[in-house]
Amino acid sequence: RKEVEQDPGPFNVPEGATVAFNCTYSNSASQSFFWYRQDCRKEPKLLMSVYSSGNEDGRFTAQLNRASQYISLLIRDSKLSDSATYLCVVGGGSQGNLIFGKGTKLSVKP
Amino acid sequence: DTEVTQTPKHLVMGMTNKKSLKCEQHMGHRAMYWYKQKAKKPPELMFVYSYEKLSINESVPSRFSPECPNSSLLNLHLHALQPEDSALYLCASSPRDNYEQYFGPGTRLTVT
Numbered sequence: 001r002k003e004v005e006q007d008p009g010p011f012n013v014p015e016g017a018t019v020a021f022n023c024t025y026s027n028s029a030s031q032s033f034f035w036y037r038q039d040c041r042k043e044p045k046l047l048m049s050v051y052s053s054g055n056e057d058g059r060f061t062a063q064l065n066r067a068s069q070y071i072s073l074l075i076r077d078s079k080l081s082d083s084a085t086y087l088c089v090v091g092g093g094s095q096g097n098l099i100f101g102k103g104t105k106l107s108v109k110p
Numbered sequence: 111d112t113e114v115t116q117t118p119k120h121l122v123m124g125m126t127n128k129k130s131l132k133c134e135q136h137m138g139h140r141a142m143y144w145y146k147q148k149a150k151k152p153p154e155l156m157f158v159y160s161y162e163k164l165s166i167n168e169s170v171p172s173r174f175s176p177e178c179p180n181s182s183l184l185n186l187h188l189h190a191l192q193p194e195d196s197a198l199y200l201c202a203s204s205p206r207d208n209y210e211q212y213f214g215p216g217t218r219l220t221v222t
Contacts, residue, residue, distance in 0.1 A: 091208035
């Protein structure tokens with residue numbers, strides 16, 4: 001089983017749609033969880049950290065289910081500018097580094 | 111300020127050249143990282159420095175040589191690279207291990 005697995009995508013959605021990304025991780029000892037977005041030919045940018053209680057930032061909601069080792073990201077009212085690749089990232093491995101999922105590409109169309 | 115800077119932005123080098131990539135952060139972060147990213151792939155960890163000491167070397171070929179002169183700076187020395195080493199090289203920093211990482215804009219390297 002891969003360490004961090006994400007929906008393969010791509011997701012093609014119209015403006016205004018709600019879209020959900022899912023991610024699972026294999027290491028039950030993982031301690032930190034993040035979503036990053038990466039635009040084409042740019043660096044990854046931290047979108048939000050993910051907490052057990054769930055967290056929301058505007059149109060974005062992230063949730064963590066430790067029992068199922070599952071992380072989600074919900075984007076409401078999609079904008080054209082949300083088009084990017086979304087990376088699920090998990091930390092807390094034995095070497096203290098972050099493990100990246102392969103990313104899910106989102107295209108929001110007019 | 112969550113800025114990590116990298117120079118140069120673009121680099122073209124021949125297989126016999128020696129060059130260096132530079133990374134700098136002034137956020138007081140104690141962990142710094144080098145990643146390699148190929149098109150349509152996630153970043154691939156190369157090296158981790160924690161408190162200025164090399165803590166992880168992910169079996170990277172010796173033609174890549176990292177250096178951490180001080181807590182704000184990270185270099186990646188390149189020598190005798192191969193065309194397949196062409197990629198985006200990303201530097202990141204983090205307050206500590208397992209915390210969120212902040213990435214620089216990257217150096218786009220082409221080896222001819």
